[in-house]
Amino acid sequence: MRHYLPIGVYYIILLFFAVAFLIPIVVMLATSLKSNELQVMNDMASIRAFWAPHPSLANYWSVLSGQGMGSTPWVRFLFNTVVIVGSIVALGVLVNSMAAFALARLRFPGRAFLVSFVVALIIIPFEGLAVPLLLMVNRFGWFDSYYVQIIPFIAHPFSIYLFYQFFNKIPKELNEAARVDGASWWQIYRKLIIPLSHPVIATVAILQSLEYWNSFLWPLMVTQGPEVRPLSVAMSTFFGQPPRNWGDVMAFAFLTSLPLLIVYFIFQRWFIQSIVQSGLKG
Amino acid sequence: MSTKHFLGNESTAAWAFLAPALILLLVFLITPFIMSLVLSFTSQRLVSPLPTKIIGLRNYIRLFGDGGFWQALRNNFLFAVVVVPLQSALALFLAILVNKRIPQIKIFRSLYFMPVVIPMVVVCVIWYFLLMYPEGLLNTLIQGATFKHIGPLDWLGNRSLALPTIILISIWQGVGFQMIIYLAGLQEISAELYEAARIDGANLWQQFRYITMPGLRNTHIFVLVTTTILAFKLFTQVEVLTQGGPLGATNTLVRYIYVAGYRELKVGYASAASVVFVLIVLMISIIQRRIFVEEHEVE
Numbered sequence: 001m002r003h004y005l006p007i008g009v010y011y012i013i014l015l016f017f018a019v020a021f022l023i024p025i026v027v028m029l030a031t032s033l034k035s036n037e038l039q040v041m042n043d044m045a046s047i048r049a050f051w052a053p054h055p056s057l058a059n060y061w062s063v064l065s066g067q068g069m070g071s072t073p074w075v076r077f078l079f080n081t082v083v084i085v086g087s088i089v090a091l092g093v094l095v096n097s098m099a100a101f102a103l104a105r106l107r108f109p110g111r112a113f114l115v116s117f118v119v120a121l122i123i124i125p126f127e128g129l130a131v132p133l134l135l136m137v138n139r140f141g142w143f144d145s146y147y148v149q150i151i152p153f154i155a156h157p158f159s160i161y162l163f164y165q166f167f168n169k170i171p172k173e174l175n176e177a178a179r180v181d182g183a184s185w186w187q188i189y190r191k192l193i194i195p196l197s198h199p200v201i202a203t204v205a206i207l208q209s210l211e212y213w214n215s216f217l218w219p220l221m222v223t224q225g226p227e228v229r230p231l232s233v234a235m236s237t238f239f240g241q242p243p244r245n246w247g248d249v250m251a252f253a254f255l256t257s258l259p260l261l262i263v264y265f266i267f268q269r270w271f272i273q274s275i276v277q278s279g280l281k282g
Numbered sequence: 283m284s285t286k287h288f289l290g291n292e293s294t295a296a297w298a299f300l301a302p303a304l305i306l307l308l309v310f311l312i313t314p315f316i317m318s319l320v321l322s323f324t325s326q327r328l329v330s331p332l333p334t335k336i337i338g339l340r341n342y343i344r345l346f347g348d349g350g351f352w353q354a355l356r357n358n359f360l361f362a363v364v365v366v367p368l369q370s371a372l373a374l375f376l377a378i379l380v381n382k383r384i385p386q387i388k389i390f391r392s393l394y395f396m397p398v399v400i401p402m403v404v405v406c407v408i409w410y411f412l413l414m415y416p417e418g419l420l421n422t423l424i425q426g427a428t429f430k431h432i433g434p435l436d437w438l439g440n441r442s443l444a445l446p447t448i449i450l451i452s453i454w455q456g457v458g459f460q461m462i463i464y465l466a467g468l469q470e471i472s473a474e475l476y477e478a479a480r481i482d483g484a485n486l487w488q489q490f491r492y493i494t495m496p497g498l499r500n501t502h503i504f505v506l507v508t509t510t511i512l513a514f515k516l517f518t519q520v521e522v523l524t525q526g527g528p529l530g531a532t533n534t535l536v537r538y539i540y541v542a543g544y545r546e547l548k549v550g551y552a553s554a555a556s557v558v559f560v561l562i563v564l565m566i567s568i569i570q571r572r573i574f575v576e577e578h579e580v581e
Contacts, residue, residue, distance in 0.1 A: 010384065014380075014390045020454075021393055025397075027412060028404075028408045031411070044411070044417060044419060045417045045418065049419050095303045102295070106292050106299070108292055108297070109293065114300070123563065125559070128563070129315060130556075131553055131556055132321055132556070134328065134544065136313070155304075157307070157311075185292075189299070213401060216518045217518070217540060220544075221540070221544045231401065233403075236406075239410075250407075257399075257404050261400070265392070268392060271399070272395070272462055276463065279466060279467075279504055
């Protein structure tokens with residue numbers, strides 16, 4: 001498109017939205033660096049909310065050492081989230097890509113039905129299954145554990161579908177050639193298909209990470225203590241606990257946003273690519 | 283060579299590859315789905331000394347007779363009706379803005395997307411701070427801009443303001459996602475179309491109306507449907523910011539299910555609400571597929 005607006009006006013509009021997206025993040029950071037709660041309160045309504053004239057890391061030390069969190073340090077919750085999300089993503093990539101491999105690359109009776117079945121499952125919302133699932137894991141005696149937060153989420157119809165679409169586009173002749181050379185199906189999957197599939201693996205891993213890093217309803221129901229509680233629930237508990245110390249809350253909030261922000265800025269291109277993929281397949 | 287013989291049978295191999303996923307889906311997706319249907323006709327509780335009884339339609343009758351349920355459902359519809367057009371329009375606007383090839387545009391693209399990677403709970407905490415009544419930053423800004431004619435406003439405590447406030451926060455966090463989807467859609471429209479239109483003397487609005495909009499048809503459908511479904515799944519924001527209040531003004535269907543099933547341990551009753559919830563989401567998806575098919579037939 002040609003320039004219909006003077007370029008300066010264009011940048012002003014761009015800057016306006018940039019400020020709108022940045023204000024809350026800057027305020028969070030500035031508040032987290034104020035060790036004096038009285039100062040936080042005095043500054044909150046003015047321009048001083050945007051910076052900390054005497055930055056102090058005191059709030060970070062208190063959050064990292066677990067003061068006010070039943071002496072559970074923040075790192076414990078990070079560890080929990082990383083274990084949970086990491087396991088879901090790693091096992092999910094394996095299990096879902098194996099299923100998709102069968103659906104896309106092998107011929108067997110019932111294949112077409114299974115493909116449409118998996119596609120149909122995509123639309124079932126987890127929120128509608130949470131209560132019966134709660135009853136079920138309660139019977140299993142699975143409360144307050146890592147696996148109750150991992151195992152139900154490994155198999156993921158949408159991820160199977162993304163893998164399926166990708167595998168379908170790899171030329172079928174590759175299968176035949178490898179079979180003639182005496183390769184087993186596992187070898188074809190492992191040595192031929194997977195090495196060609198890094199883009200779709202990245203897409204699935206990123207979409208799953210975003211989804212489960214944010215997961216809130218389920219861990220809220222199945223975790224009781226801090227031992228296996230993820231960051232999202234810990235953040236909300238810490239926020240809801242009186243007396244609320246905004247400096248500490250904002251330090252906790254900033255630390256909690258940091259891991260994904262860092263990953264996002266390093267792998268930005270992949271993030272964007274994944275979102276686009278999810279949209280094209282809808 | 284023995285492995286080749288063992289896995290040589292293509293069918294056997296296929297089922298072996300499928301088994302882990304199918305078993306997990308059967309146990310954790312299909313079983314709870316069927317359970318919710320069955321449990322909705324029972325008096326099942328999460329923990330109870332009393333035996334579970336089949337009570338027919340009583341859960342549904344109580345559900346449809348409960349004003350709180352209708353209020354939550356109404357809030358979901360209100361949320362969807364406002365969020366879907368607003369967020370899509372803003373996302374499209376931002377996508378058009380950042381689609382321009384000018385210096386440093388990538389920085390703006392990254393910034394606009396940034397809130398998407400911030401956990402929703404954190405987003406709620408930050409906004410709670412900005413929205414505090416009466417001394418929060420947003421109130422100061424609005425009072426300053428209107429010379430104290432407006433405000434201070436009790437954003438989250440006022441019955442008619444709380445839901446719009448949650449809508450704004452949700453848009454702030456989510457709009458970057460749809461922006462990226464629209465951006466990809468825009469970049470698929472051939473530049474030659476615009477070139478040809480300009481030669482024919484089409485102005486900016488005509489180009490947007492007759493090239494951009496039709497070119498984005500599938501993108502629109504995708505964005506509209508995913509945003510609508512997300513609107514019906516609304517939970518985190520209302521649980522963290524208002525606990526559904528004040529007086530249920532921001533309660534949602536998912537939170538209604540959560541309170542009934544988890545806090546009040548009424549699994550049977552919550553299952554009936556879950557069935558209604560799943561049906562609504564299924565209906566939206568089916569309508570989407572209809573539209574999708576019709577659009578393709580037109581082509």
